[in-house]
Structure formats: structure tokens, C-alpha cells
Amino acid sequence: MPRKKAFSVSLGNTEFITRTMRTLIIFAICLILYGECKLLPKGNHHGNWITNEISTRKTHHAGPPDHTKLVAMARYVLHNSNWASIATISVLPAIEGFPFSNVKSIVDGSLANSTGIPYFYVSPLDFTARDLMKNSRATVLVTLEETRFCENQKYDPEDPRCTRLMLSGKMKKIKDGSPEYEFAKAALFERHPAMATWPTDHDWFITKMKIAQIAMVDWFGGAKYIPVKDYLAYNYTGTEMLQHYRQGHHVAL
């Protein structure tokens, strides 16, 4: 069988060019379509839940503070996390009294005003609210794994340098219409725009944690405990998060 002509030699052959071009066009279209598919927001609207664009899952350019700055690190991890796992004592019949864990979207204040207090938008239909009605004790867990810092650093999720923060305390409902309620609701809806359209018949309310203990793993040598007073008093606006949103989002600020 004759060998195929080398690419450079065959440039003058119109038939071959046409065929090669067709292949390349198809290839390029495939690649474009593949890219587009991943970028296009799928119009997948169901019920009253709408989709949400969250770019805070990407690591911020600023990155976390030095690991020795415990208070700064604790506040950074919470402010830069969009969701927490929240541990409660279950009231489900099959596992009554067992510790349970659920995913909750959170904020600790507006993008420009971090408070260090985690706020939640809760429905009585959800596991967490039902557990809390019987026992208000909880632990809120957030990790730098969420910001992609650990992946970028090639840290295993359990590596102690992949900082994780555990806030333990009692969960408290915030009074409807109070200044704190308005502040927290605006902050939740700012960071999680989809919340504004979540089903209205779910009787959403807002809760926060009254923090009793702050544990953090952020380096080798075991967990650190941070005084709640120092943590709450720390002056931190979370500017890097605000800038991040301003750059990547079209959020009215």
C-alpha cells in the first residue's frame, strides 16, 4: 500500500485540503460545543427553585492569612465559605439521639461586613430545623477545601494545613423584622441569590449560632481553641471576598 503523503507535501492537493479542513472544522466545533455545554447555564427550572451563580468556590487571589494568626484565619475561613455542614442531634425515629449532619448554605454577614456569626435560612421541613426544635445544640463545620485552596496547594482534605473550623454552640431563631433579621436576610440573599425564590410555602426563618467553643485545625501539632470574645471582636471586613464578587459578579453592592 502507498504511504500517506506528509502534511506539508500535500498542501497543494485541494481534495486532501478539503478533507483535512472538514475534519478540523468538525473537531473545532466539537471542542466549542463541549466548552459551551459546560458554560451554558442549563435552563433547568423546577418549582420555585432557581439556579445560582457562585464564584466564591474558586480560591481568592489574596488567599488565607498566615496560619499563626489564629483569629484572622478563623474569621477568613468562615467568611469565605458558602456552606457548612451542621451537626445536630437527630429526631428521626430510626436514628433518634444519633448525631446527624446536613448541608446548609451560610453567610457570616454581608460581603462587606463580616461578623463571624454564621447565619442560616431554615425551613421547618428540613432535617436541621426539626432536630434543633428538640435540641438547639449544634456544630458548624467549614473548611478551606471549599475555597479550592487545598486543591491548589495539593493538600489532602484531611491534611491539617487544609484549615477547618468548628463552631459549637446553641442555635437561636432571630426575631422576624428585627434589625439583625433584616441584616442577615439581606446578607443571605446577597451571597445566595437563589434563596430569594425558594418556595414560599416552606416557612423559612433565620437562625444564628450563639458560639460556645471555637476549635480549629490549621497546621501540624493538634487543634487550637480560640477565645470567642477575641474572635467576635476581631476587626475584619472580608475585603477580599467583596473584591472577588465585584470582579467576577454583577452584584449590586
Place this chain on the structure above:
Amino acid sequence: MPRKKAFSVSLGNTEFITRTMRTLIIFAICLILYGECKLLPKGNHHGNWITNEISTRKTHHAGPPDHTKLVAMARYVLHNSNWASIATISVLPAIEGFPFSNVKSIVDGSLANSTGIPYFYVSPLDFTARDLMKNSRATVLVTLEETRFCENQKYDPEDPRCTRLMLSGKMKKIKDGSPEYEFAKAALFERHPAMATWPTDHDWFITKMKIAQIAMVDWFGGAKYIPVKDYLAYNYTGTEMLQHYRQGHHVAL
């Protein structure tokens, strides 16, 4: 201005063909290079903890199964997650009896052999092990948020379509040197290569969960409960995870 020639008309023009082809080749090369850059591993080693290359944080091409396939979905979410939050009852003096939550790196079997059972590499120095010594009840939470599926779909972390799985039960230590111990250890070290170099003085052992209840949120309309028997009996090798590792990793399989 003259209208551009239609593509079919210009096929005979060799110069135009060559130019178009060149553009397409450059474009294709750019796209290929862009893809390659994202795949390149970075080296970053520290102390006794070595870094780990985890590409499972990216969404797999296959994606999760249809949300109506409850057992398939539950097994997919666990097998495709690298870490879980694990809820236990705390023994820490300041929060004794509170539910606590911690990050643990996990596997449910080797890349090629999913079992549906979460396995953990645990040190008695860690919160979780100390809690479990007093009370072996726990809940293991994993979410598609980990695989980037939710982000790609523009789902809020709490959106019910961002599937989350909660396995509740009792944690059990696996006997050193038993066949299950060897299987689980090999699987843990395969998925989390850094574990092989974690400090030897930490008295690591391996635990698994004896699952009592499986709850899952994977669509609108409230949580679903999956019979443990059906879940464990489901024939699933997690092939997409194996292929994913083979493509992006240089792991000896």
C-alpha cells in the same frame, strides 16, 4: 460592501482554504494546550505530610446517574467523594454531649471496587476517634458539591438537586491484618497517597460504618430513604472514577 462568499462557494479557492485551515489549526492547538495546562500536576512537599494529587475534585465526564435512580445515585455520591464530614457526640469538656462535626478523608473501596461502605483512617489523637470511643454513633455526610457538579450546574450548595447523602450508623474498628483491613488500607492509600507518609506515631487504625439509615436529598420533594440492603447489594464498580484516575493520574492500578 460585498457579501462574504458562502462557505460552499469558496471551497475551490486554495488560498482561502489554506488560511482558514491555518486559523483552525491554531485554534485547535490553543484549545488543546488550554486543556493540558489544567491537567499538569504541581509538586509541593512539606514535613511528614506529603502532598496529594486529587483530580476527583473535578466533575467527571460521566456525571451522576438520573436522580430517580436512588440506589445508583447514593452509591455514586459516596464513591465519587474524597472526604466526608462526620458527626459524632463530643467528649470535649466545654461542649460535652454536643453534636460535633469533623472532616475525614474517605474511600468506599478501591477505585475499581466500590462497596458503599465508608472506610476511614483514624488516629486516637483526632476529635472523631475520641468521640467514638465513648459513643460509636455517627453520621457521614457527602455531597455532589465535592465533585464540582453543583458548581457546573450553577446550583446553590443547599439546592436539593445538589445531591447529598447522609449515612447514619455505628462506627466499628476493623481488625488489624484481616482481609477487610488490607482491602480498606490499600483503597485508602490508593485514593489518598499522602496517608502512606502521615506521622507513624499517631497510631492510625481503620474504621468503617455499619450503616443503620440512609437518607438522601437529590431532588425536589423532600428526603428519600434507601433500604440498606438494596444499597449494599447494588452492583457498582464505580468505573467512571477508575477511568478518571487512569486518564488524569499516574497511579499504578
